[in-house]
Amino acid sequence: MTTLSLTVNGEPVRAEIDPRLSLADFLRENLALKGTHLGCEHGACGACTVVVDDMPMRSCITLAASCEGVRVTTVEGFDDDPVVTRLRQAFRDEHALQCGYCTPGMLATARDIVLRHDRPDTEQIRAELAGCICRCTGYRGIVRAIARVIETKSQATAAKAGTT
Amino acid sequence: MKAPAFAYLRPVSIAEAVAALAEGAGGARILAGGQSLVPMLNLRVAFAETLVDIGAIADLRAVSDEGETVLIGAGVTHATLEDGASGDHWCGMLAFVARDIAYRAVRNRGTLGGSLCHADPAADWPVAMMALGATVQLAGPDGERALASEDFSVDVFTTALEEDEMLTGIRLPKLSPSARWSYRKMRKKAGAFGEAIAAVVHDPARGFTRVVAGSSAVGGPCRLEALEGAVASGSLAAEATIRAALAEREPDLDRYEMQIHATCLRRAMKEVSS
Numbered sequence: 001m002t003t004l005s006l007t008v009n010g011e012p013v014r015a016e017i018d019p020r021l022s023l024a025d026f027l028r029e030n031l032a033l034k035g036t037h038l039g040c041e042h043g044a045c046g047a048c049t050v051v052v053d054d055m056p057m058r059s060c061i062t063l064a065a066s067c068e069g070v071r072v073t074t075v076e077g078f079d080d081d082p083v084v085t086r087l088r089q090a091f092r093d094e095h096a097l098q099c100g101y102c103t104p105g106m107l108a109t110a111r112d113i114v115l116r117h118d119r120p121d122t123e124q125i126r127a128e129l130a131g132c133i134c135r136c137t138g139y140r141g142i143v144r145a146i147a148r149v150i151e152t153k154s155q156a157t158a159a160k161a162g163t164t
Numbered sequence: 165m166k167a168p169a170f171a172y173l174r175p176v177s178i179a180e181a182v183a184a185l186a187e188g189a190g191g192a193r194i195l196a197g198g199q200s201l202v203p204m205l206n207l208r209v210a211f212a213e214t215l216v217d218i219g220a221i222a223d224l225r226a227v228s229d230e231g232e233t234v235l236i237g238a239g240v241t242h243a244t245l246e247d248g249a250s251g252d253h254w255c256g257m258l259a260f261v262a263r264d265i266a267y268r269a270v271r272n273r274g275t276l277g278g279s280l281c282h283a284d285p286a287a288d289w290p291v292a293m294m295a296l297g298a299t300v301q302l303a304g305p306d307g308e309r310a311l312a313s314e315d316f317s318v319d320v321f322t323t324a325l326e327e328d329e330m331l332t333g334i335r336l337p338k339l340s341p342s343a344r345w346s347y348r349k350m351r352k353k354a355g356a357f358g359e360a361i362a363a364v365v366h367d368p369a370r371g372f373t374r375v376v377a378g379s380s381a382v383g384g385p386c387r388l389e390a391l392e393g394a395v396a397s398g399s400l401a402a403e404a405t406i407r408a409a410l411a412e413r414e415p416d417l418d419r420y421e422m423q424i425h426a427t428c429l430r431r432a433m434k435e436v437s438s
Contacts, residue, residue, distance in 0.1 A: 002172050019172030019215065022202075041165075042203035043270060055243070055272040061202040062273060065172050066195070066219050112268060130354035131267025 006067050008033070009077030017064050024048045024059035026067075027074055035075035035104050039133070046132030049105035050074050056112045075104035083111045086152065090145035098136045106132050110146045118154055122147065167205035171214040178223060178303050178332055181216050186305050188214045190327045195219070196239060196278030199270045224277070224332060227251065232338060235301070238277020238331045246271060253338035254296065257345045257365070261292045267355045277331045280313075283384060285320045286357035290385040291378035292347065295363035298336050304329035317385050343367035346435035348428040360421070362428035364436045366395050377429060381421040382414045391433065398437055406430055 005014045008031060015030055024041075027033045027050070036059055039045035043061040050059045051073040078084035087110050090096070097103045106129075113120070113128045120128070125143050134142065173192075175181040185192050191213030195201060204210035218224055224239030227250040234253055236245075244250055246262035265271055265279075265288050279289040280300065293300075294313045302309050305328050316324050325331065339345070345365045349358035361378040373396040378385045390409040394401040406426045410417060417425065 018169065020167045020169055020205075022166075042206065043199060043266075046267070046269065049269050052272075056269040057272050058199070058269050061199055061206075063172075063195070063198060063202060063215075063217070065174070066198065066217055068174065068220070109269065127354045128268060131269060 026064035094145040096141035096145040197273035199274040242271035285384035301333040340369035346432035360424040362432040364432040
């Protein structure tokens with residue numbers, strides 16, 4: 001066993017864990033944060049993507065033990081995140097989910113796309129999303145939702161630039 | 165599936181990590197970003213009695229400008245190189261290669277050194293590093309040693325690392341501003357491993373030219389010196405010459421493999437010569 005201390009959704013957490021435990025299993029089984037979904041469990045599908053120190057990472061192929069001292073944000077911890085708040089509305093408006101299984105990973109990934117890109121075209125959004133698999137909605141709604149949030153971000157930036 | 169139980173160590177210095185490897189006596193493995201090793205442990209195609217997690221060693225994330233060369237810490241992530249956060253002395257080549265490795269969530273954890281040590285034959289960094297003339301810096305119980313990337317890369321999933329050694333950094337010569345490079349990859353979808361890779365670097369100011377192919381089909385990075393003369397002289401190699409160079413190194417390529425490797429090489433060489 002090894003001792004782990006980290007911050008999950010703003011709360012300090014300490015635990016004794018088996019070193020082979022994945023971050024995803026730690027979140028789901030030890031902390032009962034079932035919003036992090038497991039699909040392929042080898043890093044290909046993106047369903048388990050969470051935000052670690054402000055970067056999206058695969059929780060299924062990240063050892064919990066490697067997360068000493070980090071800040072993890074799961075889908076349960078996005079309520080005060082302004083970008084995810086806008087993404088959630090856009091996902092609703094654009095029908096960017098049906099069953100919702102991929103959505104926690106999609107939101108963590110979409111948040112990162114919005115934060116790192118100012119004027120991506122559809123091709124770039126699709127390339128950035130390539131690591132997140134959705135098997136029911138199709139990607140058009142998801143791509144539109146992300147593009148819409150980036151558009152409002154660009155407008156806000158332009159408006160801000162205009163006033164200074 | 166989950167990995168069998170293993171012991172876990174998290175050293176904070178290179179010396180501690182090397183000592184942990186020695187103590188593990190062959191059963192200890194370095195864990196860098198874990199983006200290949202963790203799934204392979206889970207699928208039980210890789211094994212470790214002890215994992216030595218080097219994620220807490222700050223020295224491995226350092227990038228030092230040495231004048232003509234830059235020493236990139238083995239723990240620098242693909243995403244850091246993609247963003248150019250460690251500086252660009254390679255006319256954009258590192259960022260270009262990094263951007264197309266797996267997915268951003270993987271690039272945020274996966275490291276340059278991890279990729280080189282894992283030595284997946286279809287991986288990008290072993291090819292790109294050989295094309296740039298990198299040397300790798302290794303640390304072991306008897307001190308440090310440096311190896312040219314050609315000597316470090318031994319075979320599929322096999323490097324020249326001894327059981328008690330670790331990769332600490334990658335020393336890259338800077339490209340001159342007038343240098344040209346091309347990196348071509350054929351793959352089935354964004355983020356997938358390449359089925360064929362060709363990397364060409366031509367830096368006439370330094371008298372440096374490299375042509376490297378890579379993929380599972382060719383068994384990892386392979387330098388094609390027979391094609392470097394054409395690139396250096398600015399002429400275009402004939403298709404037959406490219407195929408002959410490939411066939412000499414890898415006689416068992418099937419028609420499809422030959423076609424995609426030759427095409428990547430031809431396009432890369434043409435781009436550098438144009």
